[in-house]
Amino acid sequence: MLKILGKIGLLVPALATATVWLVVLRLKNVPVPLLGAYGLLLIGLVAGLLWPGVLGRRVTRRRVLTFVGVPVGLGTLALYLTVVYHVKDLPMLLALAGAACLAGAVSALLRGRRRADDQGTRRTRRALLLGGAGLVLGMLSGLSIGPVERQRREMLARGEHERQAAMRAPGARRRITDGAVRVFPIHIGDTIVTYGQFYGGLDGWEGLNGYLRTLVDKAQIAVPVYAYLIDHPRHGPMLVDTGVNWEQAHDHDGYYDMTSRLLTERDEYRMSPGQDLRVHLARLGYDVKEITTVFLTHVHDDHAGGLRYLPQATVVMDRRDWKHGVLYPYSFDLVKDNLSFPAFDSGAFGTFPASQDYFGDGSLVLLPTPGHSPGHMCVLLRLDTGSVLFMGDTLYTLSHLATGQVRQMTIGGADTIRQLEAAQRIQQLLSSDPGVVPLFAHDNTRYQFDLVTSTFTDGTPGAAGLWELRRHMQTVLTPEWRLRPGHTPRFVAPASGPGLGKVEFR
Known part of the structure; x- marks a missing residue:
């Protein structure tokens, strides 16, 4: 026996x-x-x-x-x-x-x-x-050992050559210093995700079941990864998130160790030389070394990878994310001694029971929105003509504000409840203040590609630009946060063979 x-x-x-x-x-x-x-x-x-x-x-x-x-x-x-x-x-x-x-x-x-x-x-x-x-x-x-290290140095040297060429390409601009608060969307490559992971939260893509479905269902799409540069006349150049770094996109397996490679896809990121964070900043007239502060909405690697270029910056993030949300620590190696954890002791902010007035002058407010990660947070920035709300991954796109119709994959259980509560607070904030405009990290709709990009071309949208963004929101969403006809996402498979699909809105 x-x-x-x-x-x-x-x-x-x-x-x-x-x-x-x-x-x-x-x-x-x-x-x-x-x-x-x-x-x-x-x-x-x-x-x-x-x-x-x-x-x-x-x-x-x-x-x-x-x-x-x-x-x-x-x-x-x-x-x-x-x-x-x-x-x-x-x-x-x-x-x-x-x-x-x-x-x-x-x-x-x-x-x-x-x-x-x-x-x-x-x-x-x-x-x-x-x-x-x-x-x-x-x-x-x-x-x-020597030849392996030499091969990696040569690969990094080729990447540096491409980056320098992208910096010298025509079209770069000079930094404008006229005392205005400026915001620049920065498209730092794309990430490859399963369509259900991005849009299937109401179709069973939740928790462990959702993760297992990503192993079987290979209907994949490419979605953008966005960070945002803030140039503030009093507080200097800052970033909201940092996107992915060059090595994650071009040397994925070399960047991650063997255990991490087992849990990630080799081709999960893609990035052209011109999409590198350092190139973006240089072509906007900024040096990456000027960035004083990074507000990290959460610790996932597609938001934290660029931290490797910012060892001098103070990284502001929720302590809960640092303790319980970090899956791959490589991105944090150079900034782990520069972390700042807000106490969220500035009192309630609208429907949010807690907030952090980070600079103490009302210019930038941190709002806890846990759920997607243990310490996820959103960032509200005051502009001269209104405000912008950096959403992180609380909601992926403008369409996701219709939480009863479109939902991303959630962790499940109490975390899903917390994420939906955060989304409802965001809805209430947007309803109560028409001067607030949401900015997303992965929006793959016309809202981001056309309107946000053009409105923030020089960093200052003005009252007319913010109004145009809110007007577009009204063409997509009803006051009850329902999608209007023509805006429901649908997966379109590639025309022939395996490959990436597309998203249509009908």
Whole structure:
């Protein structure tokens, strides 16, 4: 009985590990038929090692290892090299292979000493061969470090060359210093997401179920990633979010470690040289070193990646996000000593029970909007002719303000409730103050691409510009926050074969 329980105790974690690995491979777009065949081999290996008799009376564990284990091992290596491997792994892989050879050599040597016959001699000879192979692999591991680092330096140098060329391209402007508060939308590349993740929150895309659906449903779209530059006459140049950095888009696997690579998609970001944060700032007449403050709506990597270019800036974010929301810490390595956590002790702000008047002069107010992340916050900036509300990911697009009809994937449970409560407070704020205009981080509609971009061309929208944005909101949404006809999103599959779909509004 104890033996059976022990085998069951081994079976459960083995199957759990295999399931996680299969899920990771599906996330990496491994075809389902191939994944199914590989999964059956994994199950056969686990079952055969624990209960070899299941596969036949004459089946032994050695045969299971030979006829099932070897194909599984080769398949695992092939899948790893195909979907996870990055050149920076080479020294580690060689070192692991060398260590395995040395361990095999020690085992063969110890077993060979126990016998004085020909088999003992063969085992000793095998130990010497394995030991030699282990030493060679160890030397290759050390020798490979230099070329791997050189390859990465060359790649970064090519990126720097492209960035400098983008900075020198015609059309750059000089910084305007006339005492006005200016806001510039900065389109920092795109992120590739599942359509249901972006628009399917009312169709079952919620919590764990939603995440699992992203593994199976590959109807994907590209949506923009926006940060916003604020030039304030009293408080200097600031940013709301920072978008992604060049390495995330062009050297994704090199930027993330192996564990993170398993949980992210290789092509999740794309960015042209001209969309680099540093290029954007330079072409607007600013130096990235001038940025004094970054207001981070939340810690997700598509909003925090550009922090690597801003080691001098104070990064203002909710403490709850820092403690409980960071998934990949790489973006924060250079600013983790410059973090500032607002206390939200400035009292209520409209329908928001708490707020933070950051500078103490009413010019910029932080509003807690948890749900999408533990400490998500929105930022309200006073302009000369009105206000803008930086939404972060509380709501992705203008259409998402119709929360009863359009919803992004939410975390589920209490977090979904908190996010919807935050959205309702935003609706009430926009209803009560017609001078407030929402600005989104991922809006893929005409509102962002045409109106926001043109209205903020020189950073100062003026009363007429803000009124035009509010007027467009009224053509999309009713006063009860319902979508008007012609503005309901719909996924359009690519015309031929796999690829990115589009979103139409009908």
